[in-house]
Amino acid sequence: MSGRTITIVGNGDVAHGAAAAIDAADLVIRFNDCRSVGKGGTKTDIVAVCNTGRPALSMLGGGRWKTSDAVRRASEFWSVRSGAKFGAMRADLMKTHPDLDDFCDDYTIGFEAFARATGRRHRVIPVETHERLDRDLARFAPAPYVVPSSGLVVIADILSDFVRPGDDVVLAGFGHGGWEWHPFAAERRYVEALAAEGRLRRLDQSQSSDFAQGA
Template identity: 85%
Template sequence: MTGRTIMIVGNGDVPEGAAAMIDAADLVVRFNDCRSVGRGGMKTDIVAACNTGRPALSMLGGGRWKTSEAVRQAREIWSVRSGARFAAMRADLAKTHPDLDDFCDDYTISFESFARATGRRHRVVPVETHERLEHDLARFEPPPYVAPSSGLVVIADILSAFASGGDDILLAGFGHSGWEWHPFAAERRYVDALAAEGRLRRLHQSHSSDLSQGA
């Protein structure tokens, strides 16, 4: 039996011509405010949301996120961060990163309530995913950091708890750059290692160019 094509689409640059290939996937996962929509296609099955700190508060306030096209069509809302794990980080962060005083504020219940009110499934990425990822990421000697990016957490979660044998997992829109307290250089090496093992593929310009030419 042929497996599914699962597209994990980050908010970075997406190859030209990739939209059709992304929209043709069996399952499309996007992140937070889904800035990938447009050049990165329209289909959205799962929105993986950062459910703590300022990003969560921004999405939940004002209504724009809740009524966006990507969120409206999503069948599931995932809360990426384990509230208990991040709550346990609060005391240390108060000493090392006092400017991140709201980083561990947990809005999981609000995302769950929104999903329930709109008839969607809500799922929290389990704490075991975070623990396993931290262990695996250590192999790539990351510098001091606060937390892995939401994108990396979801990649690890899909590989360990969601994908089945035979599924083809593709990444697009992952530039591995952004907030200074994510270990992006180590994350890139981690993803490259997964690609070398054949566990996922990056959607490159060559893939989308072949598709646009009808190959």
Template identity: 90%
Template sequence: MSGRTITIVGNGDVPQGAAAVIDSADLVIRFNDCRSVGNGGTRTDIVAVCNTGRPALSMLGGGRWKNSGPVRRASEIWSVRTGAKFAAMRADLMKTHPDLDDFCDDYTAGFEAFARATGRRHRVIPVETHERLERDLARFAPAPYVVPSSGLVVIAEILAAFAQPRDDVVLAGFGHIGWEWHPFAAERRYVDALVAEGRLRRLDQSQSSDFSDGA
């Protein structure tokens, strides 16, 4: 008996032709403002959000994000960052990255309230997932970084706590480039190793996908 297809769609370019493949999955996860919708299909079961700092404040402020099509379609909101972990990072970041003064501001309660008010499940990815991921990333010699990308945290959580042995976990829209303080070069090597182990697959060119940007 085959398992589910779980497709994790980053915010990078997904070219024409991928929409039907992505929408045929059993579960589709997108990120933040879901820029992948369009060429990357429309199905959205889970929206994983960066729940600290400016991105979180922007999403919760006003109604644009809350009323967007993908967010309305989603049955779950996942907060990618654990508030306590980021609170513990604040003092050191103020010394090393003073420009990130609001990076650790925690808006988890706002996403939880929104989910509750709209009848959705809210889930916070546990700190253990972050810590295990950072240990795994250390094998790939990351350059100095602040945090792994939200996309990588979700991949780690899906593989550790969500996917079943027969499930097919598929990535689209991941190019492992973006914000300078994510360890994207190491993240690419980490994902490539998971693909080589058969734990993940990238939506390949025959299925009209591409990976030119990170989540």
């Protein structure tokens, strides 16, 4: 019996030729405002959200995110950040990054309420995934960082707790660049190591761009 194709689509560039392959997947995961929709197809089963800080407040604070086509299609929402972990980070961040004073504000309850009100499933990626990912990234000598990107957290979660034998995990729209306090250089090396081990693959490069931005 063949496994599923699980495609994780970041918010970076995806060329026109990738849309059909993405939409043909058994499961498609997108992020936050799902900027990948369009060139990256339309199928959306899970929307993984940054459930703390300004991104969360922006998504929950108005109707545009809640009524977008991708969010309407989704059957599940995953809150990427563990409230317990991010709450524990607050005191140290106030010393090292005082400009991130609202970074750990937790809006998980808002996403839970939205999912419940619309008859969808909601889950929070467990703190164990974050801790394991920090340990794994240490092998790739990351520069000082605040947290891994949401995209990498979801990749780690899929590979550790979700994938089944025979599943094909495919990435598109990951350029490993963006916010300065994500360890993108180490994240790229980590993903390439996973690809070399055969645990995931990038969407055929002939079908997609060079992935200028990550999730």
